[in-house]
Amino acid sequence: MTLKLTDIVLTYPDGDRTLTALDHVDLTVERGEFTAVVGPSGSGKSSLLAVAATLITPVSGTVSVAGHEVSGASQAARTRLRREHIGIVFQQSNLLASLTALDQLLVMADLSGRSTREAAVRARELLAAMDLSDKEDKRPHQLSGGERQRVNIARALMNEPEVLLVDEPTSALDQHRGERIVSLLATLTKRNGLATVMVTHDLATLARVDTVLSMADGRLTAGPVDGASPEDGRPDRPSTSPTRHQATKNSSSSGARA
Numbered sequence: 315m316t317l318k319l320t321d322i323v324l325t326y327p328d329g330d331r332t333l334t335a336l337d338h339v340d341l342t343v344e345r346g347e348f349t350a351v352v353g354p355s356g357s358g359k360s361s362l363l364a365v366a367a368t369l370i371t372p373v374s375g376t377v378s379v380a381g382h383e384v385s386g387a388s389q390a391a392r393t394r395l396r397r398e399h400i401g402i403v404f405q406q407s408n409l410l411a412s413l414t415a416l417d418q419l420l421v422m423a424d425l426s427g428r429s430t431r432e433a434a435v436r437a438r439e440l441l442a443a444m445d446l447s448d449k450e451d452k453r454p455h456q457l458s459g460g461e462r463q464r465v466n467i468a469r470a471l472m473n474e475p476e477v478l479l480v481d482e483p484t485s486a487l488d489q490h491r492g493e494r495i496v497s498l499l500a501t502l503t504k505r506n507g508l509a510t511v512m513v514t515h516d517l518a519t520l521a522r523v524d525t526v527l528s529m530a531d532g533r534l535t536a537g538p539v540d541g542a543s544p545e546d547g548r549p550d551r552p553s554t555s556p557t558r559h560q561a562t563k564n565s566s567s568s569g570a571r572a
């Protein structure tokens with residue numbers, strides 16, 4: 315199992331009390347599986363991603379990434395694990411303003427000690443896969459919102475991660491560009507064998523994912539919120555299995571504690 319969170323409890327100090335952001339959460343995502351987490355603001359979605367990214371240590375529970383147990387690992391080991399196995403795409407494009415699209419990717423390779431030649435080949439391949447070959451030399455302000463988000467995704471894939479964590483990828487995009495980004499994520503998940511977790515408010519994008527989970531008050535349960543259909547907003551899409559979103563959670567790989 316590529317990403318496995320078991321019985322995670324995460325709290326934050328809240329004045330003289332403690333706020334439970336994640337309340338005994340289980341999550342398993344296999345390679346090639348695209349999982350979406352939906353839920354209201356403040357329900358714990360970003361906290362879940364941060365724990366999965368090994369950026370925050372939970373009070374209890376275990377995190378395993380690509381077969382590596384995170385609990386008890388040193389800070390240096392976590393950083394290495396993150397660099398080698400996890401790609402993160404943040405909500406807003408956080409590209410460096412002064413760098414070209416190509417250099418945004420090369421910086422990642424530099425941090426992980428890849429050879430410059432090998433990195434340049436991979437970066438160009440990734441930009442081509444994102445349909446950005448003609449934008450290699452463009453800086454962020456010369457790119458559209460959708461193009462910036464595709465550079466973000468390419469950058470997250472630079473070190474060939476097994477796990478891809480994506481926070482609200484469509485929030486700054488119009489519907490068409492948003493759908494294109496999620497479609498791209500779905501394709502990459504299958505093609506690269508990624509275990510992808512996407513936090514989203516955008517129910518229209520759920521038609522492209524394999525599994526939908528809902529966060530509410532720090533608890534993760536199977537299925538979309540309020541009975542919303544994953545096909546909402548995409549009536550023309552060929553349906554793979556409308557009921558799988560519910561079934562997957564309860565029966566097999568992805569575990570969410572109800």
Ligand SMILES: Nc1ncnc2c1ncn2[C@@H]1O[C@H](COP(=O)(O)OP(=O)(O)OP(=O)(O)O)[C@@H](O)[C@H]1O
Nearest residue numbers: 326327333335353354355356357358359360361362
């Ligand atoms: N660093 C922090 N310190 C204290 N409380 C926090 C911190 N980060 C998040 N919280 C609280 O934890 C709860 C879960 O927050 P989180 O950001 O994970 O939710 P979310 O579902 O991602 O929300 P949104 O959709 O608005 O981003 C909220 O009540 C939030 O106020």
